[in-house]
């Protein structure tokens with residue numbers, strides 16, 4: 001039996017009210033049952049706390065957890081942006097390397113042509129004469 005089945009409360013709509021946990025102050029972590037139509041339909045306002053009121057220590061701790069979670073979400077978002085930036089930089093650098101290698105090849109070919117024209121290159125067979 002899951003925790004939802006344990007409560008199994010039907011509201012005035014005849015629908016089983018889902019078990020939820022609030023993530024807002026001042027009841028962070030406190031569970032409740034609420035009609036699925038509670039916010040969209042004014043005819044049913046079924047709502048009931050499942051857990052007893054949270055003590056002050058629990059409220060403080062819950063608020064700390066919520067703030068910590070928000071900070072971590074922000075850190076994750078910042079890291080995602082940094083990863084995208086690094087990936088773009090990597091792509092840009094690979095493009096620059098490709099261009100530089102093409103230029104290096106062109107330079108090598110021109111150097112070879114120049115050396116041949118200036119008679120600075122001897123063929124291998126000339127070495128053994």
Ligand SMILES: [Zn+2]
Nearest residue numbers: 011013035044
């Ligand atoms: Zn209802």
